[in-house]
Amino acid sequence: MSASRRWIIGIAAACVGVLVIALGGLAWWLPSDAQVAARVATEFEQRTGVALRVGAAHWTLRPGLSLELDELATAQKEPITVRRLVLHASLRELLARRIRVDDVEIEGAVFPRASAREFRGRGDGSPAALGAFTMDPVPVGQVRFDDVTWIDRRGIALAYDGRIEFDPGWMPRRAEVSRRGVTPPARLELTREGEGIDRWRTDIEVAGGTWSGTAAVQALPEGNLRLHADLVPRDVDIVGLTSAFGRKTAVEGRINGRTEVMAEGANPIEWWQVLHTRTRFTVRPALLRGFDLARAVSTAGISRGGQTPLDELAGTLDTQGTENGIVLRYTNLKARSGLLTASGSATMLNRKVDGELAVDIVDGVVGVPLKVGGTLDAPELSLTGGALAGAAIGSAVLPGVGTAIGARIGQRMEQLFGDPSPKGAAKKKKRAAP
Structure with a gap:
C-alpha cells in the first residue's frame, strides 16, 4: 500500500x-x-x-x-x-x-x-x-x-x-x-514549508507560552511513515498546560527546554498509539505540591502532603504511548533550593508514581534516599526498607547526621545483600523456601 x-x-x-x-x-x-x-x-x-x-x-x-x-x-x-x-x-x-x-x-x-x-x-x-x-x-x-x-x-x-x-x-x-x-488559548498551527516538501512549520500557543519548531514526515521503504519533530518550549505554565487538557500536575512553574517527537506507523492514528516524546526541561523557580522533602528527611518515615519550593527543577521527561496509557519517565532529575538539593528518577502510569530520590539538606543531612510512591493526587515519600533500618542504626550512634549516614549505609547494604529489614528478611525467607 x-x-x-x-x-x-x-x-x-x-x-x-x-x-x-x-x-x-x-x-x-x-x-x-x-x-x-x-x-x-x-x-x-x-x-x-x-x-x-x-x-x-x-x-x-x-x-x-x-x-x-x-x-x-x-x-x-x-x-x-x-x-x-x-x-x-x-x-x-x-x-x-x-x-x-x-x-x-x-x-x-x-x-x-x-x-x-x-x-x-x-x-x-x-x-x-x-x-x-x-x-x-x-x-x-x-x-x-x-x-x-x-x-x-x-x-x-x-x-x-x-x-x-x-x-x-x-x-x-x-x-x-x-x-x-480554553483561556489562555491552546492552539496548534501547521504550515507546509513548500510544495512537495514533507516538512511543516509548527507553532503551538499554550498556557501563556509557546512550543514551536518543525515537524517532518518520511516515507519508509516498507510503506510506513515516520514522524519526527523538534520543538522548543518557552515559558509554558505547567498548571495551565495540564489543565487545558483535563489533567493535574504536582509541579508548578514555567517550563523551558527542548522536545523531540518520534513515531512510526502506517498512519497518524498508529502514530498516536506509539508516540514517543523526549523533553529536556528546566523549571525556574518551581513548586512541588504534595511533597515536603525536608519533612520526609527529618522524620525518616512516611510523609504525605505539604509542598517544597525550589529555585530550579531540571531533568528529562520521556513519554511513550502504550495500550495501557501513556508512560511518563523522569530521569536525571535535579532540584535545588535554599534548603536542599535532590536528584533522582520516577515513572508514572495512570497517575501512579514510582521513583527514588536522594535528598541533601544543607544543615548537615547528606544524601538521604527516599522512595516516591502513591498517586499524583496523594503522593507519599518514605525510606526504603534497607535505608530505614540503616537510619535507625545511625540515629542510635549519632543523632541527626547519624540518621542520614545510617540511611546511606542501609541503602548500600540493601543493594549488596538484599533488604536487611524484618520485612525484607521475611521476603528473602519466603523466596528461599522449596
Whole structure:
C-alpha cells in the first residue's frame, strides 16, 4: 500500500469513509432525502460492520452540490455521534465518478476512544472498496470542524475546533487545531514549508507560552511513515498546560527546554498509539505540591502532603504511548533550593508514581534516599526498607547526621545483600523456601 493511501486512511478516515458512502447515494439519479439517508446507513454498515442511524439527510444542486446529514449515531455501547455533517462537492467530478469534495463541515461530533477502536482493521481504503469511484489527487480541499470531542480511556472529554487544508496525496498544506473554550488559548498551527516538501512549520500557543519548531514526515521503504519533530518550549505554565487538557500536575512553574517527537506507523492514528516524546526541561523557580522533602528527611518515615519550593527543577521527561496509557519517565532529575538539593528518577502510569530520590539538606543531612510512591493526587515519600533500618542504626550512634549516614549505609547494604529489614528478611525467607 502506498504512502499516500496510508495518509488517506489515517488523516481523514473519520470523514472520507462517510463521504464515499454518502456520495455513493447520489449515483442514483435525483434520489429523495429519505433514500439518501437509507443509502448512507446501508453502505456504512456493509463497509464497517457497524450499524448507523441517520436522523435526516438533505441535498441540493444549487448553487453547488451539497449534502447535509444530521444526527448521525453508530449502534455501539458508547455511540460515535455527529450532530451535523455537510459536504460541498463538484457535480461534474461526481458524474465522472471521481471523488472530489471542496469542503467538509463537521459540527458537534463525539468520539469515545473505545468505540473508535472498534473500527481498527475494518476495511483498508483500497480502490476496490470505493466501488465505481476513484480518488481525485485532492479528494478533499479542506475539512472544518467545530466542537468535536474526543473521550479518552479515562473518560476525560476534550473538545476541539479546527481546519485542515490539503495538498495532493492528503498532505496538509495548512492546519489549525485549538482546544475549545480554553483561556489562555491552546492552539496548534501547521504550515507546509513548500510544495512537495514533507516538512511543516509548527507553532503551538499554550498556557501563556509557546512550543514551536518543525515537524517532518518520511516515507519508509516498507510503506510506513515516520514522524519526527523538534520543538522548543518557552515559558509554558505547567498548571495551565495540564489543565487545558483535563489533567493535574504536582509541579508548578514555567517550563523551558527542548522536545523531540518520534513515531512510526502506517498512519497518524498508529502514530498516536506509539508516540514517543523526549523533553529536556528546566523549571525556574518551581513548586512541588504534595511533597515536603525536608519533612520526609527529618522524620525518616512516611510523609504525605505539604509542598517544597525550589529555585530550579531540571531533568528529562520521556513519554511513550502504550495500550495501557501513556508512560511518563523522569530521569536525571535535579532540584535545588535554599534548603536542599535532590536528584533522582520516577515513572508514572495512570497517575501512579514510582521513583527514588536522594535528598541533601544543607544543615548537615547528606544524601538521604527516599522512595516516591502513591498517586499524583496523594503522593507519599518514605525510606526504603534497607535505608530505614540503616537510619535507625545511625540515629542510635549519632543523632541527626547519624540518621542520614545510617540511611546511606542501609541503602548500600540493601543493594549488596538484599533488604536487611524484618520485612525484607521475611521476603528473602519466603523466596528461599522449596
